[in-house]
Amino acid sequence: QAGTVAEAKAKGTVVIGIQGDNAPWGFVNSSGVQDGLDADIGKAFADYLGVKAQFVPLAVANRIPALMTGKVDVLFATMGMTAERAKTIQYSKPYAGNVLSVYGPKDKKIGGYDDLKGVAVGVPKSSAMDTAISAGAKSANILRFDDDAANIQALLSGQVEVVGGNQFYGDRLNTAAPDKYEPKFDLTTLYNGAGTRPGEKDWNETINAFLDKIKADGELAKIYDKWMKREVPKFPEQLPDIPFTAQ
Amino acid sequence: MSYTLDFSAVIERLPELLLAALATIGLALAGMSLATVIGVLGVVARRSRFKLLRGLVIGFVEVIRNTPFLVQIFFIFFALPQLGVRLNPTVTAIIALALNGGAYAIEIIRGGVDAIPKGQIEAGLALGLHRGQIFRHVILKPALRTVYPSLTSQFVMLTLTTSVCTSIAAYELTSVAQKIEADTFRSFEVYFSITLLYLVISSLMMGVFALISRISFNYPVK
Amino acid sequence: MPQSTAAEVPLIALDGVGKWYGAYHALKNISLRVRKGEKIVLCGPSGSGKSTLIRCINHLEDIQEGKITVEGTTLTDSGHAIDAVRREVGMVFQSFNLFPHKTIMENCTLAPMRVKGLSKPESEEIARKYLARVRILDQADKYPAQLSGGQQQRAAIARALCMEPKAMLFDEPTSALDPEMVKEVLDTMIGLARDGMTMICVTHEMGFARQVADRVVFMASGEVIEEGPPETFFQAPRHERTRAFLGEILAHH
Amino acid sequence: MPQSTAAEVPLIALDGVGKWYGAYHALKNISLRVRKGEKIVLCGPSGSGKSTLIRCINHLEDIQEGKITVEGTTLTDSGHAIDAVRREVGMVFQSFNLFPHKTIMENCTLAPMRVKGLSKPESEEIARKYLARVRILDQADKYPAQLSGGQQQRAAIARALCMEPKAMLFDEPTSALDPEMVKEVLDTMIGLARDGMTMICVTHEMGFARQVADRVVFMASGEVIEEGPPETFFQAPRHERTRAFLGEILAHH
Amino acid sequence: MASIGPNELFFLAQGLKWTLALTLIGFVGGGIFGLIVALARTAESAALRRVTTGYIAVFQGTPLLMQLFVVYYGVALIGLNIDAWLAVAIAFTLHASAFLGEIWRGGIQAVPKGQTEAAKALGLHYVSTMKDVVLPQAFKISLPATIGFLVQLIKGTSLAAIVGFVELSRAGQIVSNQTFRPLTVFAIVGLAYFLICWPLSLWGARTERRLQTATR
Numbered sequence A: 001q002a003g004t005v006a007e008a009k010a011k012g013t014v015v016i017g018i019q020g021d022n023a024p025w026g027f028v029n030s031s032g033v034q035d036g037l038d039a040d041i042g043k044a045f046a047d048y049l050g051v052k053a054q055f056v057p058l059a060v061a062n063r064i065p066a067l068m069t070g071k072v073d074v075l076f077a078t079m080g081m082t083a084e085r086a087k088t089i090q091y092s093k094p095y096a097g098n099v100l101s102v103y104g105p106k107d108k109k110i111g112g113y114d115d116l117k118g119v120a121v122g123v124p125k126s127s128a129m130d131t132a133i134s135a136g137a138k139s140a141n142i143l144r145f146d147d148d149a150a151n152i153q154a155l156l157s158g159q160v161e162v163v164g165g166n167q168f169y170g171d172r173l174n175t176a177a178p179d180k181y182e183p184k185f186d187l188t189t190l191y192n193g194a195g196t197r198p199g200e201k202d203w204n205e206t207i208n209a210f211l212d213k214i215k216a217d218g219e220l221a222k223i224y225d226k227w228m229k230r231e232v233p234k235f236p237e238q239l240p241d242i243p244f245t246a247q
Numbered sequence B: 001m002s003y004t005l006d007f008s009a010v011i012e013r014l015p016e017l018l019l020a021a022l023a024t025i026g027l028a029l030a031g032m033s034l035a036t037v038i039g040v041l042g043v044v045a046r047r048s049r050f051k052l053l054r055g056l057v058i059g060f061v062e063v064i065r066n067t068p069f070l071v072q073i074f075f076i077f078f079a080l081p082q083l084g085v086r087l088n089p090t091v092t093a094i095i096a097l098a099l100n101g102g103a104y105a106i107e108i109i110r111g112g113v114d115a116i117p118k119g120q121i122e123a124g125l126a127l128g129l130h131r132g133q134i135f136r137h138v139i140l141k142p143a144l145r146t147v148y149p150s151l152t153s154q155f156v157m158l159t160l161t162t163s164v165c166t167s168i169a170a171y172e173l174t175s176v177a178q179k180i181e182a183d184t185f186r187s188f189e190v191y192f193s194i195t196l197l198y199l200v201i202s203s204l205m206m207g208v209f210a211l212i213s214r215i216s217f218n219y220p221v222k
Numbered sequence C, D: 001m002p003q004s005t006a007a008e009v010p011l012i013a014l015d016g017v018g019k020w021y022g023a024y025h026a027l028k029n030i031s032l033r034v035r036k037g038e039k040i041v042l043c044g045p046s047g048s049g050k051s052t053l054i055r056c057i058n059h060l061e062d063i064q065e066g067k068i069t070v071e072g073t074t075l076t077d078s079g080h081a082i083d084a085v086r087r088e089v090g091m092v093f094q095s096f097n098l099f100p101h102k103t104i105m106e107n108c109t110l111a112p113m114r115v116k117g118l119s120k121p122e123s124e125e126i127a128r129k130y131l132a133r134v135r136i137l138d139q140a141d142k143y144p145a146q147l148s149g150g151q152q153q154r155a156a157i158a159r160a161l162c163m164e165p166k167a168m169l170f171d172e173p174t175s176a177l178d179p180e181m182v183k184e185v186l187d188t189m190i191g192l193a194r195d196g197m198t199m200i201c202v203t204h205e206m207g208f209a210r211q212v213a214d215r216v217v218f219m220a221s222g223e224v225i226e227e228g229p230p231e232t233f234f235q236a237p238r239h240e241r242t243r244a245f246l247g248e249i250l251a252h253h
Numbered sequence E: 001m002a003s004i005g006p007n008e009l010f011f012l013a014q015g016l017k018w019t020l021a022l023t024l025i026g027f028v029g030g031g032i033f034g035l036i037v038a039l040a041r042t043a044e045s046a047a048l049r050r051v052t053t054g055y056i057a058v059f060q061g062t063p064l065l066m067q068l069f070v071v072y073y074g075v076a077l078i079g080l081n082i083d084a085w086l087a088v089a090i091a092f093t094l095h096a097s098a099f100l101g102e103i104w105r106g107g108i109q110a111v112p113k114g115q116t117e118a119a120k121a122l123g124l125h126y127v128s129t130m131k132d133v134v135l136p137q138a139f140k141i142s143l144p145a146t147i148g149f150l151v152q153l154i155k156g157t158s159l160a161a162i163v164g165f166v167e168l169s170r171a172g173q174i175v176s177n178q179t180f181r182p183l184t185v186f187a188i189v190g191l192a193y194f195l196i197c198w199p200l201s202l203w204g205a206r207t208e209r210r211l212q213t214a215t216r
């Protein structure tokens, strides 16, 4: 099981938690192998440590418990960085950015949070879209679905009028219903960081050093291009109330 | 691994949890009441002269009892709109719970009806009562009494099943708990708390069931 | 109840009745006439078809052959004929079959209200009359389980009487009772008989048969073997089968 | 079985036995001595405590007062004493209580194998002996549900005999039987009595009592009211209570 | 975006394998402990009965999801690090034993009292009374309810996803998130459950009918 960085090196494996069903971030592919942006970054991290990566596919509900009880060493689990969450876990520096938008039918006029008043808005449960819309449009009727698939299905079947989604929703909606939906407005850009147990400086420092390295040597850009089909965003030097380094 | 439990985040949002617990109780109660109605009507239909009706009820019961609740609620929520029926999550949840509980209730109540001694029905017939009257006045109450324990434990399970309604974004205890968990990442504290809340809810239900039984089945038996 | 004046018209008439359970021939060519006010005791070994016979009379079983007529109504499968017959004929079962979830009073008023459409006060009036007659009016508000076996059976008799039937069928009304309770039920039945009620009674209580029966009918294997007034039946049974049966029944008393 | 030689030492002795069900006083200061080979018939109205009494003797119920001794073993709550007593005393119930999932043969061999530790062939040998004695050896491989009531009760008697008990307790062994089957069971019991078996028998079959009982014990409200040899008991009962009871029992026969 | 092809179906079949394995674990573990619970629940000792009553109330009164969670992560929290398999085995055993224990208690109590009394009167001891007389009859009486619970358990294994098992439902969710056809995927998943559960249900109904006609 998990331990310190030194122990992981001695053992020759690092145990990495990723999401099991959140393509293209982290998911288990049809062959039962973990894949996606988080998986590739995890592999790069293992290489950086000179050990083998052992992946544990997790669900939204159990990723934090898995980390806290030491079932994994670190989480590369599509975790949007928020101040409140940072009270519980230790974030690393951000390694991915996620442009979140509201998507809706072309014939519906939605220009900003104000237009969401009383509108049924679907979001994936526990996502940053949820957090953003909850904060921005207090009087929206927010429906929280288990995952992106259910969220998109809710929009397609008319159970919600608009959805909060990430940058991949456009493609998916277009495939399902060509020319019917469009992005309405951007909510925020949310940064993902790796998660470690609070107080465990060794892991936090190692990961930050690793992230600095792959940002500098272009490896992150390669992975980013493979999965996100985008350029690596410019990461902020700091985020309010979210320390990147362990105290 | 040293993790210190810290319930402050949960306590801070306890009002939300309690409100959601009320919603869960509401869903459960609505589901159960309708399930009972479906159960009784279903048994009537299963005893009817019309073969087609009997077949439909049997099919309904088999499909519901042999597929997970999650699949059922998904279909009502996501597939029915394609037929033009669009129901909001709460209504969907209640209907799904009612259908699910109803299918079990049909089987359970039918068992009770079958267990009524044949002599009771014959006594009714000999007095000149008709089939419907016999069902209503002679069979129903004793049948419900016989199966009351199975029916209520099925209903406690139905209460716990409400947690699955979170997957169609219905407002209830588990969905609120997951929201709090996502906001704070205080997973243990949140899950421990709602486990306790569910235990309280199901104990409450049992208490209420016992009370109902004492009031409605107050006649002595040997 | 006044004794019948037109005694020659039978109240209940069975003509060549045949009944099968699947392939099993339970009743074979039964003919029986019961005049108004007549009391018939039906006896015979277990499985001889006694219960089947009286259950056919109010159509708890249907017959495949022959004809059953009650007060001029021929029992067919039509709901109408069945209703008419059941209204004229009361039935009392071995195991009482009181409705456990209803008080004795409610047991008695259910059918008058639902079948005859009487009001609640009217039905209760009638119920009180018959409960008093079987001497359990003071138990009217209890539930069946709170009564002794004998009281339950008397309640069942009262319940049947509340429909004011022209005839009563009894199927071993005392055989589920403790020995001490048999007498109170038999006394009630004797009282009914004295009042002129038409009765067909399956029983092994030979004392009762001697005392009230106009005719004893002996069945075996689905056939009526022998019938006659109790004196001749008990003293001089004609058939070997009857003699053997009477020997068994009376042996260990 | 030879008649006892030391007839003065009681096989079963009850001394001042008191039994409560909660607050209900079911047995009141009962004393009773049963010598080896003696046959006792226990009778009395329903609820008088007859079943309770014989159930106490093999500790299906425990007592709160007094002492029960069987063949010198005083029945305490110790498992050892209970085992010893149950090995000496066989019991036959009103509702037979045969094990429905075992054949008659298996019903008979279960206890000899499990309690006495006999081998299967030994137990079957014994079972065949007693099944033959109650005349149902040919039914040995059937299941209880395939037998008539009378056969089932005889099987239950055989099952108890297979433990070769010193005494047998019967609790209304014929009251769940159809009239025709009563005789075959009574005959079996009469045979047992002739062979010298010690018996305590709760029954309302007064013919049986007259024929085999050494003493008839009459109970009412948990007390022994009167006891004596059948002749005096039936002809000249001393107590009003006994006379009333005998009147009831014998009235309608 | 992927479509639902042989790969996806194979993936679902893999999940199905886990579903069956989890069911087996729950049923075997629950069966063994359920028997103990049922015996304790019908024991003469009042203390034993009370303890088991509480046990049953807790495990029937909380969602299986929470039980899995508390066992797997709660135990880890107090420093015991147990394997996911073991955690699931424990949680399903606890859950199933509460339900099966209660079902079998009903069966034991439905065996007429005269049977136990006859056994006692013959001098049989507790173990023999239970093993030779009461339990065979009790199991027969409880068979339909037991099968009914087995069906529930099969469906309930879907919750093992929370500790990382990719069984049928979870596999369905994963495929649905890759193909974005939740309806089709869940129709397939529902059908798979139906095809396993239905024969069992039919069998249960048949044995129930057989029992009823046998006791008539």
Ligand SMILES: Nc1ncnc2c1ncn2[C@@H]1O[C@H](COP(=O)(O)OP(=O)(O)OP(=O)(O)O)[C@@H](O)[C@H]1O
Pocket: C021, C024, C026, C044, C045, C046, C047, C048, C049, C050, C051, C052, C053
């Ligand atoms: N529903 C049924 N299906 C098949 N056979 C039946 C049915 N009811 C009765 N029988 C058979 O018909 C025969 C006559 O039964 P019935 O109950 O009329 O006898 P009985 O004379 O009333 O006997 P008992 O004195 O035991 O009550 C019996 O052999 C019985 O097994």
Ligand SMILES: Nc1ncnc2c1ncn2[C@@H]1O[C@H](COP(=O)(O)OP(=O)(O)OP(=O)(O)O)[C@@H](O)[C@H]1O
Pocket: D021, D024, D026, D044, D045, D046, D047, D048, D049, D050, D051, D052, D053
């Ligand atoms: N388990 C019990 N709990 C409470 N009261 C009981 C119990 N068993 C018997 N009694 C009561 O004890 C009294 C004696 O019962 P018992 O069964 O010994 O009577 P009995 O003489 O055998 O009557 P019967 O002829 O009806 O079998 C009755 O009033 C009965 O209600």
Ligand SMILES: [Mg+2]
Pocket: C050, C051, C052, C171
């Ligand atoms: Mg009959």
Ligand SMILES: [Mg+2]
Pocket: D050, D051, D052, D171
């Ligand atoms: Mg008794």
